[in-house]
Amino acid sequence: MVTNITIPQTGRETRQLIREGKFRRPTSGVAPHFVQANVAILPKDVAFEFLLFCQRNPKPCPVVEVIEAGQVEAILTAPGSDIRTDVPLFRVFKDGKMVDEPDTLDAHWRDDLVTFLLGCSFSFEHALMANGIDLPYYGTDRNVPMFITDIKTNSAGPFSGPMVVSHRWIPRDKVVRAVQATSRFPQTHGAPIHIGDPAAIGISDITKPDYGEVWEQGSADEVPVFWACGVTPQAVAMASKPELMITHSPGHMFVTDLKDEDLAVL
Amino acid sequence: MVTNITIPQTGRETRQLIREGKFRRPTSGVAPHFVQANVAILPKDVAFEFLLFCQRNPKPCPVVEVIEAGQVEAILTAPGSDIRTDVPLFRVFKDGKMVDEPDTLDAHWRDDLVTFLLGCSFSFEHALMANGIDLPYYGTDRNVPMFITDIKTNSAGPFSGPMVVSHRWIPRDKVVRAVQATSRFPQTHGAPIHIGDPAAIGISDITKPDYGEVWEQGSADEVPVFWACGVTPQAVAMASKPELMITHSPGHMFVTDLKDEDLAVL
Numbered sequence: 001m002v003t004n005i006t007i008p009q010t011g012r013e014t015r016q017l018i019r020e021g022k023f024r025r026p027t028s029g030v031a032p033h034f035v036q037a038n039v040a041i042l043p044k045d046v047a048f049e050f051l052l053f054c055q056r057n058p059k060p061c062p063v064v065e066v067i068e069a070g071q072v073e074a075i076l077t078a079p080g081s082d083i084r085t086d087v088p089l090f091r092v093f094k095d096g097k098m099v100d101e102p103d104t105l106d107a108h109w110r111d112d113l114v115t116f117l118l119g120c121s122f123s124f125e126h127a128l129m130a131n132g133i134d135l136p137y138y139g140t141d142r143n144v145p146m147f148i149t150d151i152k153t154n155s156a157g158p159f160s161g162p163m164v165v166s167h168r169w170i171p172r173d174k175v176v177r178a179v180q181a182t183s184r185f186p187q188t189h190g191a192p193i194h195i196g197d198p199a200a201i202g203i204s205d206i207t208k209p210d211y212g213e214v215w216e217q218g219s220a221d222e223v224p225v226f227w228a229c230g231v232t233p234q235a236v237a238m239a240s241k242p243e244l245m246i247t248h249s250p251g252h253m254f255v256t257d258l259k260d261e262d263l264a265v266l
Numbered sequence: 267m268v269t270n271i272t273i274p275q276t277g278r279e280t281r282q283l284i285r286e287g288k289f290r291r292p293t294s295g296v297a298p299h300f301v302q303a304n305v306a307i308l309p310k311d312v313a314f315e316f317l318l319f320c321q322r323n324p325k326p327c328p329v330v331e332v333i334e335a336g337q338v339e340a341i342l343t344a345p346g347s348d349i350r351t352d353v354p355l356f357r358v359f360k361d362g363k364m365v366d367e368p369d370t371l372d373a374h375w376r377d378d379l380v381t382f383l384l385g386c387s388f389s390f391e392h393a394l395m396a397n398g399i400d401l402p403y404y405g406t407d408r409n410v411p412m413f414i415t416d417i418k419t420n421s422a423g424p425f426s427g428p429m430v431v432s433h434r435w436i437p438r439d440k441v442v443r444a445v446q447a448t449s450r451f452p453q454t455h456g457a458p459i460h461i462g463d464p465a466a467i468g469i470s471d472i473t474k475p476d477y478g479e480v481w482e483q484g485s486a487d488e489v490p491v492f493w494a495c496g497v498t499p500q501a502v503a504m505a506s507k508p509e510l511m512i513t514h515s516p517g518h519m520f521v522t523d524l525k526d527e528d529l530a531v532l
Contacts, residue, residue: 048314051321055329056342063321068422076322076420154342156334183532186452190531265456265531266449 010034011078014255015086024088024103026251029139033126033260035077035188036253037064037117038230039087040237041246044069047114049157050237054116056154060163060232062119062187064256070111077256083115089249096241101249108246119188120230120253121166123260127181133174136215143251144168145209146229150202151193153232158240164231165193167206169215169222178225184264194226201226276300277344280521281352290354290369292517295405299392299526301343301454302519303330303383304496305353306503307512310335313380315423316503320382322420326429326498328385328453330522336377343522349381355515362507367515374512385454386496386519387432389526393447399440402481409517410434411475412495416468417459419498424506430497431459433472435481435488444491450530460492467492 008014008023011034017023027036042050047069054061065077072082084105092100092108100108121144125135137144144166151163170178175195183191194201206224207214211231217224234247248254274280274289277300283289293302308316313335320327331343338348350371358366358374368374387410391401403410410432417429436444441461449457460467472490473480477497483490500513514520 044314048310048317051314051317052332052334055317055321055332066318066321068318180532186531265452266446 011255011257012080015078015081018088019082019085021103026141027088027253027255028122028251031255035064035256035258035260035263036120036122037256038120038234039083039090039246039248039254040116040118040234041083041113042116042237042242043110043244044112044114046158046242049159050116053153053156053159053236054118054233056156057163057232058186059190059193059228060153060230062189064117064119064187064258066117067115069114074117074254074256077117077258078254079257083254084109087248087254088252091247091249093238093242093245093247095243096238105246110244113244113246117254117256118230118233119263121189121227123188123263124182124185124227126260127185128168128178131174131177131181133170133178135168137213143212145213145215146211146231147198147203147226148210153236159236161236161239163193164211164229164235165201165226166212166229167209167215168225168227169217170225172221172223175223175225182227184266185260186265187263189228189230192225192227196223198224277521277523278346281344281347284354285348285351287369292407293354293519293521294388294517297521301330301522301524301526301529302386302388303522304386304500305349305356305512305514305520306382306384306499307349307379308382308503308508309376309510310378310380312424312508315425316382319419319422319425319502320384320499322422323429323498324452325456325459325494326419326496328455330383330385330453330524332383333381335380340383340522343383343524344520345523349520350375353514353520354518357513357515359504359511359513361509362504371512376510379510379512383520383522384496384499385529387455387493389454389529390448390451390456390493392526393451394434394444397440397443397447399436399444401434403479409478411479411481412477412497413464413469413492414476419502425502427502427505429459430477430495430501431467431492432478432495433475433481434491434493435483436491438487438489441489441491448493450532451526452531453529455494455496458491459494462489464490
């Protein structure tokens with residue numbers, strides 16, 4: 001346990017502290033406005049089909065960078081990084097079952113592993129907040145509510161399954177702005193998937209999320225809005241029960257050198 | 267030679283005429299506002315690395331759809347299509363040398379071939395014209411000027427090389443609009459790569475394009491603007507001298523069922 005908690009201000013600083021064993025906490029709120037990524041590591045023999053799954057489902061699975069088999073450095077978005085040591089906490093799954101939650105991959109690394117870094121919602125949440133939309137869980141240890149929908153993803157090889165969405169209450173007079181602000185960030189899930197009617201996408205009870213915690217409606221003027229969620233590719237990959245799969249532990253992301261605005265399309 | 271030339275109005279109609287042998291011409295101007303795609307077909311053993319090359323270079327290599335090995339139908343963007351028969355003219359390359367220019371792939375198809383459909387500039391050219399920017403070659407048998415730059419692409423496996431750009435003269439008072447209008451279409455090359463100084467990206471003589479035909483400056487108020495070009499992935503793949511590679515013949519594109527606006531991000 002460290003006694004003096006340092007909040008790193010850049011991606012590089014965050015990765016350095018993690019590598020030195022000085023930062024083993026969730027990364028929400030660190031390195032403000034640096035792009036954080038979900039991590040999915042799979043054997044090379046399914047890498048083409050997983051990349052294809054992401055290409056076919058860019059809203060839930062926006063690819064920030066892929067680290068090829070035999071490599072450990074995200075050369076484009078985090079030069080000098082080492083994926084084996086630069087994530088605060090990992091989860092290791094064999095045949096779909098969690099077998100370890102280590103802070104480095106020393107005991108699990110293989111030269112045939114391909115690392116996928118996938119966009120996460122932090123960047124577009126900054127955009128929502130900058131537009132005056134309050135996110136009560138942000139910067140707390142609570143999590144956004146997430147739901148399994150009846151929207152099918154486009155399958156590829158062994159990868160298929162329903163889309164998972166995150167849910168946010170948006171004041172009615174901010175809904176258009178929320179669409180505009182998040183459309184600028186297609187690599188962090190982009191525009192909403194649905195506005196207004198949970199039942200229309202297979203959600204029967206908005207008070208019972210499948211992941212994360214419920215967010216209670218604040219007033220009758222708030223509209224439920226749903227965005228594609230990065231839990232989708234992890235859930236889909238896990239459902240295929242790969243012989244080995246490694247992910248970040250929830251909330252413990254890989255922090256890149258990119259800034260949010262680097263990902264904005266307009 | 268057909269005597270009555272029918273101009274098909276939809277992607278499906280275009281593909282049907284091509285399949286019946288009734289359309290063997292360039293596809294510029296057909297099926298207005300339907301998305302047309304560049305075609306690159308490669309053996310499965312380099313498919314992951316080629317898809318990764320595209321992911322790492324999304325401006326020159328925007329992936330519209332990938333048809334997996336053993337499949338011939340673009341199920342997402344052109345249901346009912348057959349890539350072997352639905353392109354007006356192909357080129358077949360062995361070890362980097364053109365060996366055939368057939369109108370079907372009957373003699374060349376193999377079950378290990380993966381088809382990449384890549385965005386082409388037609389969609390964003392419609393956006394430029396809709397904003398009052400004149401493209402003198404459009405709808406003629408002339409072609410846009412293209413240049414090999416000194417901008418390096420991000421390599422993947424055997425795929426590396428310089429970025430190829432297309433060049434357009436834009437009236438000075440329309441340059442901002444040209445950036446805005448094309449930014450909406452990241453899957454068809456998106457915003458410009460460079461504005462104003464050909465030498466800054468390694469172009470020594472604007473009157474001597476490496477591909478296509480020169481476009482002479484109309485007045486001193488016109489600014490040279492450069493966009494990433496779909497010739498890049500073909501040139502890069504060819505330079506790796508794959509044992510077999512099949513492309514569309516220049517100008518003879520695959521026409522999908524998508525409309526231009528389906529690809530707009532905002």
